[in-house]
Amino acid sequence: MAAEFYLGADIGGTGVKYIITDDQGGIFHQGEVPTDPHSAKRTLGRLAMEVAERISPPSDSDEATFFRLAAVGLACAGIINPASGHLGRSPNLPGWEDTNLKRIIANEFQDKPSVVANDVNAALFGEFSFGAGRGCRNLVMIALGTGVGGGIMLDGALVVGTHNGAAEIGHMVLDPSGPTCTCGGVGCLEAWAGSVAILKQARLLAKVELKETALAQLVLEKGEHLSTRDLSLLAEQGDAASLALFAEVGHRLGHAVGNLVNILDPDRVIIGGGVAQAGDLILGSCRALVPAMVLAEEAKDIPIVSAELGPMSAAVGAACLARQEQAGG
């Protein structure tokens, strides 16, 4: 009996989430190894060892079972050239910048075929394959994390652009008099809807306007450990200030979604990332704004849905991309 496996791995700033799937896409194993921020080679070497252990045939097996890793898919934040495997700008892992990930995979995984993709593109491909985008051909994904990432699929193919710079949705400028963004620009979506921006705004509200409120108490109590999850729990208890904060995030997100629907007119828009766990606190005001912005009558009721695959989505998508690559594109 032969068993073929596909590895999908999502390189994060501190850990590499990985998943091993069988040739039907079923999950065989999932796990995590630490990221070495200074060395892609050491990180992927460690991953290769762990994967090799997992897919070795059990030592007590009598059958002539043949376990084989067929292909490797890697997802990573930053500007990635999927053809060459080159990683350019890499905000989460500056120590990995300007390396050829395909070459390192070839070295560490005995020349297995590989595919590398931007992490949100991989997550979108995962949602397309097994999640909120099943059955669709044209999709937009917005990932609300520390920053805001994006992915675009047209007719079943990820759009990477001429210089691999497409789908930088987080840096769509929504208001030239808006807040300063981490990119140096002004009024980008990320300057409202990334967790860095949301926490900054919460602290500002606590300090300047709402000294006596529940929000101010929360900010004081949590200090540096304040999370968007803390804020959403407070909002769910009915706290007006944090409700308004998430509604503003959703409104700005809706502005970006409205623009994207007028530009791309997809089947649906998927909202993912950790911040999106606030769910309807954000999606409510987002969905309220979009129809009035969209020109094409039939596109006004575009479904704006939550991602379904959670934190493993990029690893799942990377494994799916590896399987597609192996099947000949």
Next chain:
Amino acid sequence: MAAEFYLGADIGGTGVKYIITDDQGGIFHQGEVPTDPHSAKRTLGRLAMEVAERISPPSDSDEATFFRLAAVGLACAGIINPASGHLGRSPNLPGWEDTNLKRIIANEFQDKPSVVANDVNAALFGEFSFGAGRGCRNLVMIALGTGVGGGIMLDGALVVGTHNGAAEIGHMVLDPSGPTCTCGGVGCLEAWAGSVAILKQARLLAKVELKETALAQLVLEKGEHLSTRDLSLLAEQGDAASLALFAEVGHRLGHAVGNLVNILDPDRVIIGGGVAQAGDLILGSCRALVPAMVLAEEAKDIPIVSAELGPMSAAVGAACLARQEQAGG
């Protein structure tokens, strides 16, 4: 000898510009027939008669020459379903709304194969085939006319979207506190960069702020016949107010282009339409803004170029689309 011809026609509010090309794309004839705003059937019937006359073999011909119309391409403003040929929302020709253009072409042109496309999509395909987009695969076109239209091409194919509502670039909202747009929205690109908006702004400047200026004199003198061409001539003479007006148009256009490059990362961006004849008066400030907005290093110096085919671009593109359709897509 057999000669095969392709008809490309661009339906305008008052006239139908058309072009007849040979099977190499060479121009055999071009002309214009009036548009009947109440009847697509009468308009296309008249066009069919005129085209039939043009491609009849000369009566004194001794040769057994066979002149044949091989396919028809039609370009029209509005929301068009290229598969069915249905014209939905049609701002320039409300009397044509909700008609099936492919069926009317079949009736009036003896069941010739046909293709229908949004006018800016057709113009983009023309520029891709013979103009400013030659040799490219990924293109964005922005047409600055009365309103502002858009076209998007990825990997050599026009992007129409799930509900044929894509590339409505004129209604990208750039500033939620911007001027009101004809679409009912606020702060759309069109509310700055369409000729309606530019002329409105010129009249406002003349009335409110600059009573004694050359701009005020021009507005008074031209009255209702004021055109963006008049304003650009004044700007070219060094008039500060009209220079600033075009610089503002270019700056807002640059904001839209910057967003589009971050979303789509095309090979180049083509600026067309009558207003774009102002050339560097607009493109100067547009090009000045874009690099700072674009994230991907290699995409920062994206060429932002003027369209090359002029007022016949949509007719040319429609003929090219017809030829491609005939060749089997």
